[in-house]
Amino acid sequence: MRIVVGQGSCGLAAGASKVYEVLLNSKNENDSFSVEITGCIGMCYLEPIVDIYEGDELVKRLVRVSAADAKRIAEAVRKGELSMLADIEISREDEEFLALQTRIALRNCGLIDPDSIEAYEAKDGYKALGKVLKTMSPEAVIEEIKTAGLAGRGGAGFPTWFKWNAARASAGDKKYLICNADEGDPGAFMDRAVIESDPHNLIEGMLIGAYAIGASEAVVYVRAEYPLAIKRLEKAIEAAMSKGYLGNDIMGSGFSCTMRIKAGAGAFVCGEETALIESLEGKRGMPRLKPPFPAQKGYNDLPSNINNVETFANVAWIINNGGEAFSAMGTENSKGTKVFALTGKINRGGLVEVPMGKTLRHVIYDIGGGIRGGKEFKAVQMGGPSGGCIPASLLDTVIDYKCLSATGAIMGSGGMVVMDEDTCMVNMARFFLDFTTKESCGKCIHCRIGTKRMHEVLTRITEGEGREGDVELLVELCEGIKDGALCGLGQTAPNPVLTAIKYFREEFDAHINEKRCPAGECSALRRYYIDKEKCVGCSLCARNCPVDAISGVVKQPYVIDDDKCVKCGKCYSVCRFGAVKKA
Amino acid sequence: MCSCNHEKSDLSLLDDVFKKYGNDSGNLITVLQKAQEIYGYLPIDVIYHIAANTNSTPAKVIGVATFYTQFRLKPVGKHLVMLCKGTACHVNGADGIEKAICEEFNIEDGGTTEDGLFSLKNVACLGCCSLSPVMMIDDVTYGSLTPEKAVEILHGLKKEAAE
Incomplete structure (x- = not known):
């Protein structure tokens, strides 16, 4: 055993x-x-x-x-x-979580020892690489990926074969293949799981890509916050070297390729491919103007191809099973499966891989088991700081690049954060702008200053200082940033705000006009009171109040003094009878 | 070498790092990471020394060091507490945890406690979203936090340090 x-x-x-x-x-x-x-x-x-x-x-x-x-x-x-x-x-219900999934990118995760190359080989590991090197031309590999309809899983959804073909067609003997493992999107951890759990699958996918474009050097850019992923990948690269899957004359085919890891140093914008290249070159990670595209002039000014971890994690499967098996799954414009990191106020949080074309409701309710604590679903955030919040009325939207973009959110890299009735959507928008303000590299004025102004406006709304016309001002700033930013970070930074306004306008109005936070999250606008019917007079709240704002007689209802209350919420969290209410 | 600073670090500790990475300016980030591993932060004399040995300028090195959140120009406490403020942690109450730690240990984001034991840093996402809210202390991740639990963990480390 x-x-x-x-x-x-x-x-x-x-x-x-x-x-x-x-x-x-x-x-x-x-x-x-x-x-x-x-x-x-x-x-x-x-x-x-x-x-x-x-x-x-x-x-x-x-x-x-x-x-x-x-x-x-x-x-x-x-x-x-x-x-x-x-x-x-x-339990049987929990088994459903896995039973309802279709696993391709995650096929070995949690099933094999990530530190053992033999364990990967036993799962048909490196078989696809052998097939490619011995029986397929680089053009045939690209054709197979085209048949599969594989699109970039990092967020943009650009056809992988097209990028590979462009890099292949670029003149020059020296080319680079780069893996973007700078998973900076808050709320997403699919790539971390793949590297930690099945690093050889990534290596094999990258080597097939390197062969297809004619690269002799491969680099994995991993974010520094993932120490375990770096450790396991280092070990895997060494094992692959010693088995002859990496290095000179791989599997006796004459094809040679090296691979190394570059640890990032903490900058969200480095997930943008030209910023990532700058960072690889040891510079500040500020995006470059395109064109020239990396396929023509990338890392060290040489042709380079960059794909995301999950994209590569599908490649070996496609070669082994054929492009048609992959494209048989999904919708007309989105093929295969997608991995999501399902988190937030959800009963069963974790990694979910489903074929494209399933609905959000299926992922959140059938697989995720619905909302924690029997509360009401409010929205699901997809695409992180570049995406948006999708409301309950659109829960039957199917997972597909086009359909998700139509909502104002995006497919993104796979973060799926579920929110319930207690989440304030204005504060959510403020949260994302706080993030982009800090992560903006500063190159473009619209992004650097525009996001800061937006953050200020959103902050004042959540603090009860919102003014009439603030929503219109936000929309105007959003348009300016979209038009004036060079890279994806800036161009998409307004999305969380625009979707919040589009679907939850009444929350903005309540904050601004009535100085009220409907979700009861914004502390400056919050008021606590005790429900006399429910209070049993246990005095627990009064004993926990840090400012002695609660008074009363034991076994009779207590009262909160609004003038003294600092709205810390301690009474609300300690009450065992649900008698303390938020308004 | 700049003489305007008063820091005197043992610069010879970097010799091996330069031998391995020094001749390629593309390795600047790696050199800074190694230097931070050695000194715990990036003292200003080390930055000048790195510039001189990587065919760069102090302005360029400082430019890179200040761009990335991993690099610190000031010493940190014995334990670095990285509090996750990612989306899932935000939704599940990371702000309350920050408040509890700050009040209990009289510290703020980016600061260090008076006794030099803890430095607190808010980070964007640690990638353990299913266990949110989380924090990472010296490469160990603590999940499913409550304000009380977070404070208790830090008190535990404080007690350990006192023994």
Whole structure:
């Protein structure tokens, strides 16, 4: 038997390393089971997860495992009495989370040991590379990707074959293939999971890309906030080198390619491909004017091709299964699957990979299990600072580049943050502008100053200082930034604000005209009061109030003094009877 | 070499870094990352030294160092607390956690506690959104935080340091 502990960043944050340690320590010489690690299966809300395998067959999946449970697991496996673990076994509803997905980019995540190249090989790993190098011309590879209809998964959705073809057609002997793993979009972690859980899949996809465009050097630009991803990828690159999948004369084909990692240093704008190139060259990551496009003049002024992690993660599968199998999934203009990082006020948060063409409702309700705490769904944020909030009325929108853009949001890289009735949409817009203001590189005036002015206007609205005409002013600023910014960061920065105004205009008006925050989130506009009917007079709120604003007699309803109240919300969070209300 | 600063760092610690990365100006970010690993931050004399050894200018090196959030021009406390302010953490109450830490330890974003134990830094996203709100202290991620839990974790580290 094999006991396998999920050790992605999420699992580790939930305590997986302790579980692994206890399992290792509980194992004695006579035990015939082994203790192994794997990456992230994507059911982050159930971490730490421990799987028990008989050979390759999964016999039990255990969830929310504590260190104390780990001891019991070792004992149960030793005795062969797995029924002892029924209390931590995954429930049937939770199994749905995976059963409803179609996994291509994530096909090995959480199933194999990311540190073992043999484990990847056993899953047909590097088979596609062998096929490409021995039987296909670079043109045929590009043709296959074209048949598949694979589009850039970083957000823009540009056809991958077109980029590869342009880089291939560029003159010059020296070309670069670059992987954009600078996943800076807050709320997105698909790329991290792929690198941490299945790094060889990325390497193989990149090598096929390098062969197609004729690159001899490949670089992975990984953000510095992902130390575990960097560590696992380093190890994988070394293993691939020693097995002859990387370096000179790969698999005896005559094709040579090296690969190295470049750690980013923390700048969201470096996700933009020309800014990323500047950063690779050791400069401030400020976008370049296009054209020339990177395919003509990129890294070190040589032809370069840049794709996102998830794009590469699909490539080996496409070669193995054929482009048509990939394009059979999806809609007319969006093929294959897309990975989403489903988070926020959702019951089951984690990584979701579904074929294009499914509805948002399917992802949020059928897979994600709906809204936490039985609250009302309000909106889903897609595309991060470049995207927007999609309201409940559009929950049946299908996942497809065109349909999502039509809502004002975008497909984006895959962040899907769900919000409930307690989330203030004006404050959400302010949150994103706060982000873009800090991350604007400063090159273009409209983006540098425009986002700052927008942030100021949004801040004053949330603080109850909004003025008549502020919404119109915001729209005007949005138009200016869209027209005046050079790169994607600036051009799309207004999206979160424009969608908030489009779908939640009444919240803006309530803040400005009535000095009221309908969601009760903006503290300056909040008022707390005690519902006399519900208050039992336990005095807990009064004892927790930091400014003695609550008074009363035990066993009788208490009252909050509005003049003294600093709106900290302590009473609201401690009350066990739901008697403290927000208005 | 600039003489206007009063910092005196052991510059010889960088010799190996220059040997490996010094001759290519494209490696400037890597050199700065290595320097920060060595000194804990980027002292001004180190910046001048790097400029002189990478065929660059102090202005260019400082330009790069101030562009990226990873680089620090001031020393940090013993523990660097990176509080995630990404979208999922925002929705799940990261502001309340920041407030609790700031009040309890008399600190603010970008600052260091008086005893030099903690530095607090708000970061955009740590990529552990399903466990939001989260914070990362010295490469260890703590998830599903509440204001109370966050304060308790820091107190635990404080106690550890005192022992």
